Amino acid sequence: MAVMKRTIQIHPNKCMGCHSCELACSFKNEGVFNPIFSRIFVKVDKEFHSPLTCFQCEDAWCDKACTKHAIHRNPYSGALEVDKELCVGCKICTIKCPFGLIVMNQHKQAIKCDLCGGNPECVNACTYGALSYSAYDKSAKEKRDKIFEHLKKSQASLVLQLNDLN
Amino acid sequence: MKYFGYMGKILWVNLTKKKIYEEDLSHSLIHKFVGDFGIGAKFAFDLIDTGIDPLSPENFIIIGAGPLTGTSIPSSSRIHAFSKLPLTGTVGACGGGMGFGAKMKYAGYDHIIITGKSKTPVYLKVDEEPEICDATDLWGKDLFDTTNLLWEKYGPHSGVMAIGPAGENRVKLSLALIDKYSSLGKGGLGAVFGSKNLKAIVAHGHKGVQIADPERYHRLNNEIRKEISQHPVQQGDWEPLLHLMGQTHNMRETCDIETATRKFGPKAYEESVIIGKAACPSCLLGCRDNMKVKDGKYNNLQSYIAGIGGRTILLGLRLGMESVESIVKGTDLIQRYGMDSHALGGILEFAQELYERGYIGEEELNGTPLMGSDQSVLGTLKKIAYREGIGDTLADGAIGIIKKYGSKTEKYSCHIKGLDAQMEPREIKMSPLGFSQVTNPRGGEAKPGMLDPLVFMQKVNRDFVETFCEKAAIPKKTQRKMFNSKNQVNIARLTRHTEDYYVAYSSLGICMRHNITPFYSMSRLADLYSAVTGINMSQTDLKDASERVWNIWKLSNMKNGYCRKDDRFPLRWSKELIDRKGEKTKSIFLRDFYSKDLTNKQPINKFLDDYYSERGWSKKLGVPLSEKLINIDLDQEGQRCKKLNCYKKIRQIMESGNCNPN
Numbered sequence: 001m002a003v004m005k006r007t008i009q010i011h012p013n014k015c016m017g018c019h020s021c022e023l024a025c026s027f028k029n030e031g032v033f034n035p036i037f038s039r040i041f042v043k044v045d046k047e048f049h050s051p052l053t054c055f056q057c058e059d060a061w062c063d064k065a066c067t068k069h070a071i072h073r074n075p076y077s078g079a080l081e082v083d084k085e086l087c088v089g090c091k092i093c094t095i096k097c098p099f100g101l102i103v104m105n106q107h108k109q110a111i112k113c114d115l116c117g118g119n120p121e122c123v124n125a126c127t128y129g130a131l132s133y134s135a136y137d138k139s140a141k142e143k144r145d146k147i148f149e150h151l152k153k154s155q156a157s158l159v160l161q162l163n164d165l166n
Numbered sequence: 167m168k169y170f171g172y173m174g175k176i177l178w179v180n181l182t183k184k185k186i187y188e189e190d191l192s193h194s195l196i197h198k199f200v201g202d203f204g205i206g207a208k209f210a211f212d213l214i215d216t217g218i219d220p221l222s223p224e225n226f227i228i229i230g231a232g233p234l235t236g237t238s239i240p241s242s243s244r245i246h247a248f249s250k251l252p253l254t255g256t257v258g259a260c261g262g263g264m265g266f267g268a269k270m271k272y273a274g275y276d277h278i279i280i281t282g283k284s285k286t287p288v289y290l291k292v293d294e295e296p297e298i299c300d301a302t303d304l305w306g307k308d309l310f311d312t313t314n315l316l317w318e319k320y321g322p323h324s325g326v327m328a329i330g331p332a333g334e335n336r337v338k339l340s341l342a343l344i345d346k347y348s349s350l351g352k353g354g355l356g357a358v359f360g361s362k363n364l365k366a367i368v369a370h371g372h373k374g375v376q377i378a379d380p381e382r383y384h385r386l387n388n389e390i391r392k393e394i395s396q397h398p399v400q401q402g403d404w405e406p407l408l409h410l411m412g413q414t415h416n417m418r419e420t421c422d423i424e425t426a427t428r429k430f431g432p433k434a435y436e437e438s439v440i441i442g443k444a445a446c447p448s449c450l451l452g453c454r455d456n457m458k459v460k461d462g463k464y465n466n467l468q469s470y471i472a473g474i475g476g477r478t479i480l481l482g483l484r485l486g487m488e489s490v491e492s493i494v495k496g497t498d499l500i501q502r503y504g505m506d507s508h509a510l511g512g513i514l515e516f517a518q519e520l521y522e523r524g525y526i527g528e529e530e531l532n533g534t535p536l537m538g539s540d541q542s543v544l545g546t547l548k549k550i551a552y553r554e555g556i557g558d559t560l561a562d563g564a565i566g567i568i569k570k571y572g573s574k575t576e577k578y579s580c581h582i583k584g585l586d587a588q589m590e591p592r593e594i595k596m597s598p599l600g601f602s603q604v605t606n607p608r609g610g611e612a613k614p615g616m617l618d619p620l621v622f623m624q625k626v627n628r629d630f631v632e633t634f635c636e637k638a639a640i641p642k643k644t645q646r647k648m649f650n651s652k653n654q655v656n657i658a659r660l661t662r663h664t665e666d667y668y669v670a671y672s673s674l675g676i677c678m679r680h681n682i683t684p685f686y687s688m689s690r691l692a693d694l695y696s697a698v699t700g701i702n703m704s705q706t707d708l709k710d711a712s713e714r715v716w717n718i719w720k721l722s723n724m725k726n727g728y729c730r731k732d733d734r735f736p737l738r739w740s741k742e743l744i745d746r747k748g749e750k751t752k753s754i755f756l757r758d759f760y761s762k763d764l765t766n767k768q769p770i771n772k773f774l775d776d777y778y779s780e781r782g783w784s785k786k787l788g789v790p791l792s793e794k795l796i797n798i799d800l801d802q803e804g805q806r807c808k809k810l811n812c813y814k815k816i817r818q819i820m821e822s823g824n825c826n827p828n
Contacts, residue, residue, distance in 0.1 A: 017444055018447055027237075034373070044323060
């Protein structure tokens with residue numbers, strides 16, 4: 001059965017900056033511990049940290065830009081994957097991605113998050129709850145429920161503390 | 167030559183000659199001393215000459231990262247720096263965390279060895295092209311500003327180790343901070359940086375850490391992570407800390423737990439301060455505190471610390487600051503100046519007692535008290551950091567103060583080898599945690615005892631201790647010798663093995679905080695090491711290497727004349743500790759874990775005798791002799807000590823009798 005709707009969800013306020021996700025990703029996919037070959041990026045600004053990774057766009061810039069048609073959607077995981085056989089390292093996808101979430105690896109090929117085929121290693125590595133792997137419509141519903149609960153509790157105030165809710 | 171786990175390179179930096187070169191990490195060093203702490207200790211022995219002034223250009227700073235650092239093994243970010251420390255005169259192993267170790271390895275180096283002295287302020291940039299850079303702009307700036315500026319220049323992903331004004335002014339209570347959070351160098355490493363005109367080291371790079379056996383690594387790593395995630399994360403509890411370090415009035419009274427908790431406990435923090443957590447790379451237990459004051463005089467003040475609990479006890483209970491907000495302010499100042507808060511607490515209380523007893527005169531204080539209120543504590547901190555007025559004396563630590571006010575004042579101090587004892591053994595009874603401070607070659611610091619299985623236990627049975635012994639790979643034969651007929655374990659003998667166990671963690675680069683160690687054991691450490699480096703190592707090998715490392719560390723201190731006379735209990739420990747908790751005031755005296763009295767010479771000497779005998783050292787001198795050294799493959803080092811006449815000097819010191827232990 002396809003589980004197409006699951007994606008990696010990011011909860012930045014829970015991130016502690018331990019870089020476990022980066023390390024796990026680079027080890028699983030490139031066999032080495034080196035954050036620059038990771039497909040997930042822990043952005044740091046002094047004391048604020050947050051992971052960022054591919055959103056698996058439905059109508060993807062990278063896919064449309066690839067002249068070799070090397071980017072395909074995995075029907076099982078729903079992730080867009082780079083076909084190593086076809087990729088020639090032209091870097092157009094890295095230029096086209098508006099989020100900057102495709103990079104090149106040590107073999108000069110494009111690398112991007114492929115959800116590890118449906119069992120993302122980064123999510124397994126994160127113990128702080130900054131990453132979760134769930135269906136986005138489910139998580140949207142959860143958020144709605146939370147907001148509703150919040151409204152119920154604080155009927156007087158409609159100012160939502162979004163940080164608390166995340 | 168291909169390296170797994172290790173990066174295979176050592177970076178040598180001579181600041182006098184402005185020369186940088188790299189050297190391969192030799193396999194014989196790896197096999198004998200493992201890494202990080204171990205190899206650092208070996209270099210310290212080889213490089214740091216006998217009798218040099220810690221603040222002279224001849225001193226070295228030897229920074230090392232372990233073979234597991236930079237990988238995803240939980241809590242594998244610990245680094246160690248060896249140097250001759252100005253506060254104590256000992257060769258100390260300073261430990262720290264955060265991102266510097268991993269970044270240093272990604273830049274391609276396992277060790278950075280710095281010597282010499284630059285004419286002008288500099289910082290060291292460690293990446294693919296290491297460079298000594300001008301730091302005139304940074305000199306004089308506080309630690310947080312320095313770190314921010316370097317992050318702005320080299321990107322927020324770089325690891326920054328820096329000193330503050332205290333280090334620049336060669337305050338012996340100064341240290342270096344890593345990424346603002348983690349302290350490195352209790353005992354004056356900051357002053358060593360300052361004496362070399364070295365403001366900071368910044369590391370970043372793109373080289374990866376290779377793994378020899380990815381499959382085995384993956385299996386082991388998953389096992390540990392699974393175990394950790396199945397246990398609730400234990401953060402440092404408040405109350406045990408009060409028993410360990412909450413003694414007030416210069417270690418004369420226990421604190422009132424109820425009042426302390428009401429004023430400064432976790433709840434008080436929740437009300438006034440937003441506390442966020444941060445973690446070292448690869449750590450699952452994020453224990454660093456990122457604080458922001460919500461309200462009041464210090465509204466919006468933001469500061470960073472490796473754990474606010476200890477600082478609260480120090481500034482609130484011991485030095486008398488008034489509220490949690492002002493404690494955050496005090497912590498912020500200590501961090502910005504780059505000072506060691508534990509040592510500060512000891513020194514200020516010691517000075518206060520000297521003042522009360524009339525040794526320090528009114529005129530020296532200039533009308534401003536040393537401690538007791540927000541204003542006085544903040545003022546004194548500044549005086550020490552900039553060596554102003556009385557601060558100039560206090561900045562030299564316990565030994566400096568005793569020198570100035572006479573040896574009569576010695577009995578009021580709680581220092582061991584010049585470093586103020588970190589943990590108080592009277593309230594919790596003497597277990598390896600307390601005793602390890604006495605035997606620590608660096609001085610009164612409790613890290614090697616952190617693996618103590620007995621601490622906070624009321625009673626233990628033999629099975630419990632034996633389980634620990636299995637974990638720490640203590641051979642069955644040795645284990646049997648450690649118990650008496652009542653199945654009680656010998657604390658002194660157990661201490662030796664906790665020390666070895668600590669060295670094993672430290673040589674691989676793994677943190678030994680109490681919430682991490684339950685998930686590791688000597689055999690697991692050896693397994694991880696083998697999987698990462700491809701060098702097969704059994705738990706016995708690792709235990710043996712750890713013993714070798716401890717011995718060579720001891721030797722480098724022996725070269726400077728440290729022997730049995732220095733492994734001494736502070737005189738204050740043999741006096742009473744007044745407990746006002748109950749309705750009636752009680753006196754607590756120092757007892758060992760099984761409540762045997764430890765206040766006079768005879769049992770104390772027995773304690774030390776047992777420890778030396780478990781180590782296989784000379785009981786008379788408290789150091790390893792050549793027979794022992796041959797057994798553990800340190801023959802050459804022993805010969806070198808002989809050539810330097812170390813043993814002869816130590817015999818003379820011990821025989822002169824004027825500094826007999828206790």
